[in-house]
Amino acid sequence: MLQECLNITITNKYYYYECCASSKIATLDKSVKYLAENDYVHYGFDNLYDTYRSKVTTLLYAMFTGLRFAKSWSGRSDVNGGYIVVKKDGDVVAFHSCIADEFKDFLLEKLNFEAPSCSRHKYMYIYKDEQTGKYYLKLALQFRFKLLSGNK
Numbered sequence: 798m799l800q801e802c803l804n805i806t807i808t809n810k811y812y813y814y815e816c817c818a819s820s821k822i823a824t825l826d827k828s829v830k831y832l833a834e835n836d837y838v839h840y841g842f843d844n845l846y847d848t849y850r851s852k853v854t855t856l857l858y859a860m861f862t863g864l865r866f867a868k869s870w871s872g873r874s875d876v877n878g879g880y881i882v883v884k885k886d887g888d889v890v891a892f893h894s895c896i897a898d899e900f901k902d903f904l905l906e907k908l909n910f911e912a913p914s915c916s917r918h919k920y921m922y923i924y925k926d927e928q929t930g931k932y933y934l935k936l937a938l939q940f941r942f943k944l945l946s947g948n949k
Contacts, residue, residue: 824909825940829853854901857940861904911941 832838832853833845840848856864863875880900882890920937 824943825853825857825905828910829905850905854905857904857908858897858901860940861900907942908940909943911939 829850830846832849836845838849842848859870859872861876861880863873864870879891882903884890920935923932923934925932
């Protein structure tokens, strides 16, 4: 189910927020709301926002603590103790690993999709896998901390 959530979230970023929305900022929270409103995975029960939110924040937390898509992951965190976040104004915020849920909330609120350079990262082009003969579209998935005026 997480794979389906991620697929729809990426599609939502590229098509809905880049092409249709008045706001060009593809926030993760907006993507979670979009997933819940449309129930693409077909959970079919109430309170879908919390379900999709849990899936997305679990992925974000795993990515922050050691998951890398290029290699197999044991599920164990590479972070011991906590995390330090430096705000734009220089204030330091520390999150301890024992308050993982609060840190997941922070990640969902403060991260947004980033569209990296197509030429530098060689994404958004169709290529052929020589071994299988199949064609693929290369996508780049990056998250960045929001740098909005007025937000610290």
